[in-house]
Amino acid sequence: DAKTTQPNSMESNEEEPVHLPCNHSTISGTDYIHWYRQLPSQGPEYVIHGLTSNVNNRMASLAIAEDRKSSTLILHRATLRDAAVYYCILRVEYTGNQFYFGTGTSLTVIP
Amino acid sequence: ETGVTQTPRHLVMGMTNKKSLKCEQHLGHNAMYWYKQSAKKPLELMFVYNFKEQTENNSVPSRFSPECPNSSHLFLHLHTLQPEDSALYLCASSQGTGSSYEQYFGPGTRLTVT
Numbered sequence: 001d002a003k004t005t006q007p008n009s010m011e012s013n014e015e016e017p018v019h020l021p022c023n024h025s026t027i028s029g030t031d032y033i034h035w036y037r038q039l040p041s042q043g044p045e046y047v048i049h050g051l052t053s054n055v056n057n058r059m060a061s062l063a064i065a066e067d068r069k070s071s072t073l074i075l076h077r078a079t080l081r082d083a084a085v086y087y088c089i090l091r092v093e094y095t096g097n098q099f100y101f102g103t104g105t106s107l108t109v110i111p
Numbered sequence: 112e113t114g115v116t117q118t119p120r121h122l123v124m125g126m127t128n129k130k131s132l133k134c135e136q137h138l139g140h141n142a143m144y145w146y147k148q149s150a151k152k153p154l155e156l157m158f159v160y161n162f163k164e165q166t167e168n169n170s171v172p173s174r175f176s177p178e179c180p181n182s183s184h185l186f187l188h189l190h191t192l193q194p195e196d197s198a199l200y201l202c203a204s205s206q207g208t209g210s211s212y213e214q215y216f217g218p219g220t221r222l223t224v225t
Contacts, residue, residue: 030210031210032210032211034213042218042219043115043201043203043216043217043218043219044154044201044203044214044216045216046213046214046215046216049211049213051211091210091211092210099154099156099214100153101153101154102153103153
C-alpha cells in the first residue's frame with residue numbers, strides 16, 4: 001500500500017487559514033497526491049490534486065515539498081462548512097485504479 | 112440531475128433477501144467504482160469498471176455481484192448478505208483510471224443487514 005500519514009485531528013478558528021499536513025515518504029515519481037474530504041453522512045468530495053508543482057483551485061491550495069515526501073492542504077479561510085474528515089491519498093500508477101484512503105484528519109472549525 | 116446519484120439512500124434487508132443498489136453518473140465519465148465504508152474503517156475499493164468492462168475485483172465475496180450495462184450506470188446486486196456487510200456503499204466515477212484523474216462520489220447507500 002502507498003501509505004500516507006496525517007494527524008488524527010486538528011482544530012481551527014473560523015475565518016482563519018488552516019494548514020493540513022500529510023507525509024508520504026514512499027512516494028514515487030509518477031504518484032499523484034490527491035486530497036478529498038468527507039462531511040458527516042456524505043460521500044467523499046474531491047478537493048485538489050497535484051504531482052510536483054503547487055496547485056490552486058477555488059476550494060483550496062496544495063503545497064508540495066520539493067522532495068515530494070510531504071504536502072500541505074491549505075484552506076485559506078475556514079468556515080463551519082469546512083468541518084470534515086480530510087484524506088490525503090497517493091494515487092499510485094502501478095497498482096491500477098486504487099485509492100488508498102487512510103483514516104484522515106478530522107477538522108473541527110470553532111466559531 | 113448532476114454529478115453522481117445513488118438509490119436507495121437507505122436499505123434494510125434480511126440475510127435471505129435479494130436487493131440491488133443503483134448508481135448513475137451524469138458527468139460523461141468512462142470509469143465507475145464501488146466502495147465500502149464500514150464504521151471506523153477506511154474506504155475499501157470493491158470493483159472498478161472502465162468502458163463497461165470490469166478491470167478490478169478487490170477479492171469481494173460472490174454475494175456481491177456488480178453490473179455495468181453502460182458507462183453511466185452501475186449496479187450492485189446483493190444476495191444472502193451477512194450482518195457484517197452492513198456499511199455505507201459508495202459509488203464513484205472518473206474520466207479515466209489513470210493516477211491523474213480525480214473521482215467524484217455519490218452520497219452513498221446506507222445498508223443495514225438484519
